[in-house]
Amino acid sequence: MGEDAPPERLHSPSDAVADMRATARWTVAGAAAVGALLLGGAPLTAIGKISHVGDAVLAFAGLVVALGGVAWAIWQTGEALMPRIATLTDLDDPDLSDLRARMARDRPAFFGPFGQGREDLRAAVAFHGTVAANLAVTAAAEQDPVRSRLLAQALADARANADLARRLQDRLVELVHAWKVRTAVRRSRRHTLGAAAVVALGAVLFLSAAHGHEAARTTRPAPSPNATR
Numbered sequence: 374m375g376e377d378a379p380p381e382r383l384h385s386p387s388d389a390v391a392d393m394r395a396t397a398r399w400t401v402a403g404a405a406a407v408g409a410l411l412l413g414g415a416p417l418t419a420i421g422k423i424s425h426v427g428d429a430v431l432a433f434a435g436l437v438v439a440l441g442g443v444a445w446a447i448w449q450t451g452e453a454l455m456p457r458i459a460t461l462t463d464l465d466d467p468d469l470s471d472l473r474a475r476m477a478r479d480r481p482a483f484f485g486p487f488g489q490g491r492e493d494l495r496a497a498v499a500f501h502g503t504v505a506a507n508l509a510v511t512a513a514a515e516q517d518p519v520r521s522r523l524l525a526q527a528l529a530d531a532r533a534n535a536d537l538a539r540r541l542q543d544r545l546v547e548l549v550h551a552w553k554v555r556t557a558v559r560r561s562r563r564h565t566l567g568a569a570a571v572v573a574l575g576a577v578l579f580l581s582a583a584h585g586h587e588a589a590r591t592t593r594p595a596p597s598p599n600a601t602r
Contacts, residue, residue, distance in 0.1 A: 390551050393558045397453040400565055404446040407572060431582035439575025442568040449564035453557040459550035461491045461542070468556045469549065483548075485541045494542050501535035 464473060476483045484490065487497035508531055512524035 390554050393551075393554050394454055397450050397558050397561060400450045400561065401447055401454075404443050404450065404565070404568070407443055428582040432579050435575045435578030435580075435582060437575070438578060439572045442571030442575060445571065446565045446568035449568070450561040453554065453561045455557075457550060457553050457557075459546055459553055461495070461546060461549065463549050463553065464491060466553075469552055472548070472552045483541070483545060485537060487538050487541065491545065494538060494545070497538040498535065498542055501531055501538055505531035505535050 463469065480489050484494050487494050505528060508524060508528040512521060512528055515521045515524055
């Protein structure tokens with residue numbers, strides 16, 4: 374007898390991929406907005422306050438550092454949006470170690486009644502598919518009504534088993550793909566935090582160059598009347 378078939382639609386891990394990529398797109402949009410702000414009117418206004426070559430060099434370096442941080446964030450987050458190809462072999466990737474640990478804790482949830490690992494699942498797909506094909510050929514040539522009914526039942530069971538094994542295998546591939554996207558999005562978040570620190574450093578350099586001498590002039594004490602005598 375065949376195993377009970379799963380529901381018509383198992384919850385697909387791919388459903389979460391769109392949400393994760395939407396998060397990455399928002400991150401790219403935010404980084405681009407910061408870049409637009411850095412190239413907006415404020416830097417152009419501040420440039421007019423720079424009167425020394427050293428300050429000009431420092432301001433230029435600050436802008437380069439800040440824009441480099443923005444580009445870094447966009448590049449790394451864009452990597453999370455790149456299309457990815459996933460196979461069961463990708464389960465060996467170091468980035469998927471936490472997924473492998475979860476699978477080890479509850480193997481029936483991932484492999485059903487078809488063994489303890491991906492190779493068992495692959496073998497089940499091939500085995501039950503072959504059994505179903507052979508039974509279909511035998512049932513088509515059978516003339517005895519009783520044997521035909523028995524073969525029809527066996528064929529239905531074999532097809533149900535093959536379908537369940539294929540569903541579990543496809544779902545596992547989708548889970549591997551979703552986990553790879555999840556890992557890429559998490560990595561891009563860490564890079565974005567680092568890029569934010571770089572942008573802040575560049576902004577500090579630019580502002581110190583643009584306003585440093587102006588602040589020094591405004592805070593310089595006026596000469597004493599006695600000093601002119």
